[in-house]
Amino acid sequence: MSEIETLEQEALTAIDGAADEAALEEVRVETLGKKGTISAQMKTLGQMSDEERKVAGPALNGLKARVNDAITARRDVLKREALNARLASETVDVTLPGRADPLSKGRIHPISQVMDEITAIFADMGFTVAEGPDIETDYYNFTALNFPEGHPAREMHDTFFLQPDADGTRKVLRTHTSPVQIRTMEVQEPPIRIVIPGKTYRQDSDATHSAMFHQLEGLVIDKSTNIANLKWTLLEFCKAFFEVDALDMRFRPSFFPFTEPSLEVDIQCDRSGGEVKLGEGSDWMEILGSGMVHPNVLRNCGLDPDVYQGFAWGIGIDRIAMLKYGMPDLRPFFEADQRWIDQYGFRPLDMPTLLGGLSQ
């Protein structure tokens, strides 16, 4: 074996045997370093004749390159091994709970969510959203809506009254969102298509009634809208809101002072198993009141009932929220019990849209 072969053999063995990068560096210094074995051989080239150098030069350079390559390759291996060893020692228990992010904890109240759902549907039908005050005058809450003074229909409303002012008139907490119909018709020329979500108040409290609740009023006024349109609008709304392809609805004659003719609307449901199931079964559940706006109401707003016509409806937002999302009792809606909010609340980024679906 030539001297070069011996050198190479020794170098490669040392490289293979280097346990870590530091040991490998030692081998490099011992072989290719200034005083290394291969460097020493390189220095002998200067004393050689041209002939000798022609042979020994390439041989030594080849040796140097091969050893260098072997060191580089070995270094990569050692680096990778060292990294693997480090990673193996750097474990965490990923099953430990993370830090809950605010987005995962915050919740939107079902009433707000349902109002956003309703708004999405009616926006698509060309309605705008109107509002009005909770504290109303007797005129807007009753008189303008064709509730005659002393009429039994007034009593059915279980009205909250505020303390009378100096001249004895007393304001009321609105018993329905219908006053906003008047406020809108007073200032807006038909055609009108509005929905009015808001708080309403009645002196009444049990599992399905609360002293404060939420209503959605709807109003369409133009020169042609009739009960056939009313039926279509409410049918489409209910299908969209409850996210069902078909829903049996029952329209039956009823009475409200501010509509004539008046209709109450029931939806098909099954109450046989404790929980109310929509769209099946043979029971009916009343969900809203509606009708053609009473001629007196139109007159009270300065509209000629022989020219203008249209319909109005009122639906309990809390009630349809209860129905849609399986909430059996109304009272906890207003109790802010964190456990209830956790169960029934909605995630803040689950914004209801028609394009993405109301509920996800």
Added chain:
Amino acid sequence: MKFTLSWLKDHLETDASLELICDTLTMIGLEVEGVDDRAAFKPFVIAEVLTAERHPDADKLQVLSVNTGTGAPVQVVCGAPNARAGMKGAFAPPGAYVPGIDVTLSVGNIRGVESHGMMCSERELELSDAHDGIIDLPDDAPVGEPYANWAGLADPVIEIGITPNRPDALGVAGIAADLAAAGLGTVKTPDVPAIEGEGSCPVSIDLSAAGDFAPAFGLRLVAGVTNGPAPDWMQRRLIAIGLRPISALVDITNYVTFDRGRPLHVFDAAKVHGNLAVRPAKDGEAFTGLDEKDYTLSSAQYVIADDDGAESLAGIMGGASSGVDETTTDVLVESALWDPLIIARTGRDLGILTDARYRFERGVDPAFMEPGLDLATQLVMDLCGGTPSEKTIAGTVPQPDLTIDFPLSETQRLTGVAVDKARASEILTALGFGVTDKGERLDVAVPGTRPDVHGKADIVEEIMRINGVNAIEPQPLPALTSVGKPILTTGQTRTRNARRTLASRGMSETVLYSFIPRDHAEHFGGGAQALSLVNPIASDMSDMRPSLLPSLLAAAKRNVDRGAHDLAIFEVSHAYRGDQAEDQHRVAAGIRRGTARLETSGRNWDGTAKAVDTFDAKDDCLAVLAACGMDPNKVQIEAGGPDWLHRGRSGTVKLGPKVVLGHFGEIHPATLELMDVTGPLVGFEVMLDAIPAPKRKGKTSKGALTLSALQPVKRDFAFVLDRSVPAATVLRAAAGADKKLITNVAVFDLFEGASLGENAKSLAIEVTLQPTAKSLTDEEIDVVSAKVVTNVEKSTGGQLRG
């Protein structure tokens, strides 16, 4: 309004099933609220007592052998004193539910003797209060037959909801007429023959003081009556609809009230002294009603009075002093008309709701006043005997005088379905309207039974409900002809943005009552008389809230009491400054308690979260403002806030000197004490309506972005300052050193310690210089730095920390 099927069939000839009748009632506007098909009576059969022996081990019990009509006789232990061999009664077998004792029977063992069922009393079947013994049936009662069938108790009871516009349906006859109009049979309500009577009525009626309250009044004496119990058929019907039989005379008035919607009253003639007059009550006049309660009347209320005083609260309730009883021999029968509004007001003011008031305030048919008197008279003669006098009629029965000019096209205009002249006329005639053909129009005369019908729309409703609402096919509203425009107002958008922003900050939305306890309202700057409820549902729900914070703090207390200590909740709703529409304003408010911070809360393997502090509330507050279009860099933060916040740890967010956008901070300890909740608790409120309206709509450009290619330079400074110097002053002074070059100033350290001396603090800031044209030289940087130091020192009195 309740009635039985057989009662209905007294007025309606029909083959229709119960189900069809009920469905039809609902679809013509008389909503069926409940049907009792009397299945509860099914288990009870007529049985015969074969033998009755003394119980071997009990003096008061007997052991009966009972033939129930099927199989061998059964052994029954019975405690009724009237149980005896040979009698017939109502037997309940094991498994039967006995309503009067609320027990489902099983085979019992009573003092060592097995009992296989029960012989029932009337009370046990809820037929009456009688419980002296078991039901004792006549000998011809058929053993084995269902008792209810034989006794006429299997008559289904229908309950319908009557809307205030349908006084005509407050009598069974009116309901039958409606069903007949809807095609369910023919009306067979018997005509009421007029009764002449003998001799004049000895008691006269004076309406001179009654004003408009009593248009007409009919009265008649029936002499020589015997007032025993009403016959079984009448009692059964009254019981079925929930009335208690009293005596024949009283039951007759109740029966006619429900049969014809015609309330009546009967006086014991022996207890009426002198003539009767309808007059306003005297202020403070005492009256004892048939309900045995004492009422104090006012001059706004009307009575029927004799020489002794008020004998009846007219149209609402008779008086105790002249009521009939079993000793009554001469009876005065009253059928009158009263003003609906005064009846309603009187009943409401006195808190009396009777079947009479209910009908009079909705309107009774004037035309039936006299027939009602005759019908009652006939029933008195039939059931109690006696001789009627002639009737005396005071006042004048008003005649219906409303005729509506009805264009036939109106039905289509309002409902979308055309109903032709023949059909419309048929419906209206069947409902009792007078119809005159005027070509394309009808003259429709409104009968006295329908005081609710005033105009064309009411006629459309009548035609629609009888022709069928289901005949109206849904028709789409005209669709939009362009892409929809935004439909929310700025306020609505802010409300939505505030909600989702706060929820995305880990807070839970609440919806809380608008009314709060008075002391809470006062504490939060409210409690004005104008915002106080006259009739709150509870004393702690009495005042409209001036702020949302008291509601949230009360909610926090409830949660803390349940063991939820870390809480982040908010509400976006209205608060009330006064009772005018513009006093109602939108507020976003939230509170954080315990360790419910934005980043994390509670205990964690990685360390326990810090308690919430003022800056958590400040961040929430500014986040809401940003979400509502208000740049938080443009607002001013002033120290201090409203009284319910900690004076030294609260701030007010302002826009200019006047506009208050909100406030934030620690809740004042005194407020926590009042609200009975413990901290740490911080909160904020943002007045959403106070945020300036967004500038010019349609301006969507955000402007071009010029980015510098040059590296920014950062320099740190620390100043020793008096503790009272606001950081904002330091930041403003530093930024003012070179408004072009300095793009950001940030606080990166605050140190307060004894080493600095009392009332001193060290505030460290990082100033960012952003060159635009060329890199800065050291000299240029030094000039700006020196200016920063000078500016801060000058405006704060502090010194650069050495």
